Amino acid sequence: MSTPPLAGAGMPPGAFSGTQAQAAREVNTASLCRIGQETVQDIVFRTMEIFQLLRNMQLPNGVTYHTGTYQDRLGKLQEHLRQLSVLFRKLRLVYDKCNENCAGLDPVPIEQLIPYVEEDGSKHDDRGAASQLRFASEERREIMEVNKKLKQKNQQLKQIMDQLRNLIWDINAMLAMRN
Numbered sequence: 063m064s065t066p067p068l069a070g071a072g073m074p075p076g077a078f079s080g081t082q083a084q085a086a087r088e089v090n091t092a093s094l095c096r097i098g099q100e101t102v103q104d105i106v107f108r109t110m111e112i113f114q115l116l117r118n119m120q121l122p123n124g125v126t127y128h129t130g131t132y133q134d135r136l137g138k139l140q141e142h143l144r145q146l147s148v149l150f151r152k153l154r155l156v157y158d159k160c161n162e163n164c165a166g167l168d169p170v171p172i173e174q175l176i177p178y179v180e181e182d183g184s185k186h187d188d189r190g191a192a193s194q195l196r197f198a199s200e201e202r203r204e205i206m207e208v209n210k211k212l213k214q215k216n217q218q219l220k221q222i223m224d225q226l227r228n229l230i231w232d233i234n235a236m237l238a239m240r241n
Contacts, residue, residue, distance in 0.1 A: 091163045098156040
């Protein structure tokens with residue numbers, strides 16, 4: 063994930079606060095979802111690193127173990143856990159903001175998003191489903207016709223290309239005989 067530039071890094075302090083306020087106004091639900099996706103990917107990556115560190119650690123089974131190495135690995139593990147908790151807090155904020163942005167939207171039942179035919183539906187639904195089915199079959203028939211015409215055109219183009227190739231071959235052969 064990219065971090066915003068610091069105020070002192072080649073920008074006057076007032077300009078940064080203005081761009082930051084503008085960026086805050088331009089945040090929409092889609093960009094929040096993208097940020098949430100990146101955060102989840104970071105969480106997965108950090109979790110994999112934690113498991114890698116734990117796999118490489120030895121159990122204290124009476125074997126002499128260098129305390130410096132142990133302290134170093136323990137510090138890395140604690141740092142990864144701290145970063146993981148920060149990422150989870152960030153994900154919670156993104157989730158809450160997305161829910162806040164989508165609070166005014168009317169929820170659409172899943173049944174309306176997935177086209178299917180119900181057995182016990184009303185006559186009105188049956189007519190709607192039948193018209194959708196008829197429309198889909200007409201579209202399929204049109205696509206099949208277009209594909210058939212496209213195959214015919216491709217066949218014609220292939221024949222023309224073969225004829226041109228043969229013509230060029232004959233011309234080159236005649237020129238070679240001439241020389």
